[in-house]
Amino acid sequence: MDIKQIQDLIRFVSKSGVNEVSIEQKDFKITIKTNEVAPAVYHASLPVAPIAAALAPVAAAPAPEPVAAIADTSNYITIKSPMIGTFYRSASPEKPLFVNVGDEISNGSVLCIIEAMKLFNEIESEVSGRIVKILVDNASPVEYDQPLFLVEPK
Template identity: 75%
Template sequence: MDIKQIQELIKFVSRSGVNEVAIEQKDFKITIKTNQAPTVITTTVPAVAPQVLPAAPAAQPVATTASDSAPAAATEDTSKYITIKSPMIGTFYRSSSPDKPSFANVGDEVSPGKIICIIEAMKLFNEIESEVSGRIVKVLVDNASPVEYDQPLFLVEPM
């Protein structure tokens, strides 16, 4: 790789929003890291209207009442959490290999710089670090499943 190719790669990385890219060839290795922090946005999940199947008419009001209060409570609870979102498209992994423990589980405390998962993109395994301090309350993605850019991965209760 010559200097012009490296400069173009740096420009591409800065425009793409990726935080880190590593390229390794026979006699050449380069890692480009940006100072951009992943975007962390707090969102509220809107309540979903419950679907009532045609059954006994007497059971419908009870089911509807219980369902109406549950989504409202869930909406209130998630508003105080920070959502950690995927900084890239790829495959989400909770651990470095199947026989290793997960980087982050529900109840674990995280701090800025702590690795919380890996996202594989184009045969590169990108370690995703937490940008917030808090306690993980929910993992929103299944292990080894594809994720999109800006897809919520974790809910974190700030500390």
């Protein structure tokens, strides 16, 4: 396998969404691993040193821009996800959003829906106050205990 083939393979793996590819030949072995959170990691065990040096300068994907932070969150209540699933801000794309930044909410107000295994679970507020920030994008996956909203209590 020559350098051009290796570079083509790296490009293919990065575009395909595959997490790991290993190729082993008689005197040559290469493993290409990718990770969505961090830039791609490449491991090669090669008999010829110049090929390994050629793999190093592959450009990494640019890091996402940081989200603007609220200066002091100590006086806000964080509403967290009670389950793993997909976060939705409305009941369907045609329906209005449950809440927006600045909206007043009360105990029992529906804030969002989290879909898990084709079950749509309405997430209700356990506090009264004003929505300061929505921490998750619509239709994004969420983990258990992941912060969803910041609320300024009444």
